Amino acid sequence: VCIASTMFWAGFEQAGSSFNLFARDLTDRMVGDFEIPTTWFQSLNSLFLVALSPFFAALWINLSKRMINPSYGFKSAIGLIIMATGFIVMFFASQAAASGLKVAPYWLVAVYFIHTVGELCLSPVALSAVSKLSPKRMAGQLMGVFVLTYAMGNVIAGLLAGGLDPENPQAMPELYWTIFVFGVSVGAVVFVLALFTRKWEKLAPDDGEDEHPGAIIDANEPVGKP
Template identity: 40%
Template sequence: MSSDAPVGARPPAGKTFFGHPRALSTLFLTEMWERFSFYGMRAILVLYLTAAVADGGLDLGESSANAVYGTYNAMVYLMALPGGWVADRLIGARRSVLWGGVVIAAGHYVMAIPTGWSVFAGMALIVLGTGLLKPNISTMVGDLYERDSPRRDAGFSIFYMGINLGAFIAPLITGFLGEKINWHLGFAAAAIGMTFGVLQYVLGRRNLGEAGARPADPLLGADRRRALTRVGVASVVVLAVLLVLLLAGWFTVDTVVNLLTVVTVLVTVGYFARILTDREISGTERSRMKAYVWLFLFAASFWLIYDQAGSVLNIFAADQTDRSVGGFTFPASWLQSVNPILIIIGAPLAAALWLRLGHRVSTPTKFAVGLVLNGLSFVLMAAAAQAAVGGDLVSPLWLVAVYAIQVAGELSLSPVGLSATTKLAPVKYASQMLGLWFLATAVGDAIGGQVARLADTWSQPVYFLTFGLASVVLGLAAVMFTRQIRHLMASIH
């Protein structure tokens, strides 16, 4: 007989954190510093890639830089899938978070080395570390609540505040250091932030009780050895492919970006097929997974647009926005702090709203609202781009308004999606399902990186208007399928 709570969930008793389990504070602060490092680096990445060599940058074209940015984000979230597997089958969520944080910090320190190669080597380490940390820390948050508790959405919304507190502070520091002094100094600040996160997690582990202490479905004996052998073989194959590309002269930024985009989509299709055909999951779990396919597609479409804030919109802020205040021109990356500060303000309101509404507003409906709002933000961005036609610099308030609309959409979809993933997950795929949720971001970002290339060939107003209206139409279509999706969710709200 299965329990309604996730496997291994033993919320520790004692002091509370805003009325929630004390363990939430440890996870909140760890995630805050990890997001500080991630968003701090991300805020200046495209600006560094496109900056002239004389200004300390790599002088990549905007098209390639946008694609690199999108693919990097995609790989960060793609690696959440094997990261969830490592936790589920080998070492547990708690140790996965610890080792992930250590590897992330190492990656940022490598990026701080003032050479061109260090940036790509550092990004590779950050990708691996985030894959271990990101899905498993969210799984541990889910372990603190009963599966269908209304407090669960509120807990994830508070956790989401930690994400955005780090994301708000980071661009202000790394942006100033990177744009005004030295790009690699900005990357070093991100490294220090992640170091704080690791230290805080180690000191606060006593609050966690049993959450994430053991693998949900551990591999033992011969099964464990066989799995590790397969991992080793897969690693050798990946290295061999990279070597072939290098020797054939195909190892270019665009080739690698295109290859990784294809891999991201194929992995997604293959993983859904594996779960849906797994005979060990029940009929109810399979039905819930069919509902989750729809939520996944909606989420991927959302992130395709939303995560262009750090690429296309960031370049717009640098080149077409009047950033002068009292004789001081503030860094373009500072505008990356607008989104998280609005989420910090809005997250408690969203948490209170979900508690008040309870189960009266379904998860699919919240997703539909998020898609419509996301689309409207790009419609407004089309107007901003039209105002900049002819070389005029526009007010940064255009971008502030765009981010405000996107935040409303994000609060309708992202924390709700995290919570829905832990509720709809088959027991066998507990941590891996969080990896699958982040794979929606990976697919959106990978395709979004390719889509962003069109910003170089289409006029900006047409580009923003086309994808904005497409998101609005998809959101309205989602409303029409709400009843069918709720039926597939089998009593999960």
């Protein structure tokens, strides 16, 4: 789960680096006489998060009522793979931009939507998994390790985008394709591991049992990254 979280934020946090450069330099932000500020695109994730959270909360509850309970590992793998597919959109968008033309803003809107869907599949579920599955005596330490995945993901995101030259948009498709392949590959590995670790999750107490006093994270809580 922590590995999936690290890789997820490494891709997701391109929003503050390469996506921001893409919005500034390669996106047609004119609507009539008004130019959309680059920073407005950063708000899309929050808007989608608020709008979609109730639907995902209802989804997990309804699946549970139907006795369909995907494992934590499966949900984390799906979230990571969904995030990675967003880079397919950016791959084609950056290819169009590499031809010298600015692209429409709906490319970025689509990516932020896809990434928010991935975040809702992974982030609250992973937080719940660490809270529930950690050995009681190590709950605090492992929660700290999980929170560290945010920092590690940001470091990797910076390293990936750090070598990108805004004046050389021809390099963007390769970057986004690399992130896509890497994200899907790690997601596939997490998915395979989830097939074996599901039986460990069944050994954990039910959600109603107070295994970790003070840990009040619910598996269906519709929140994103704290």
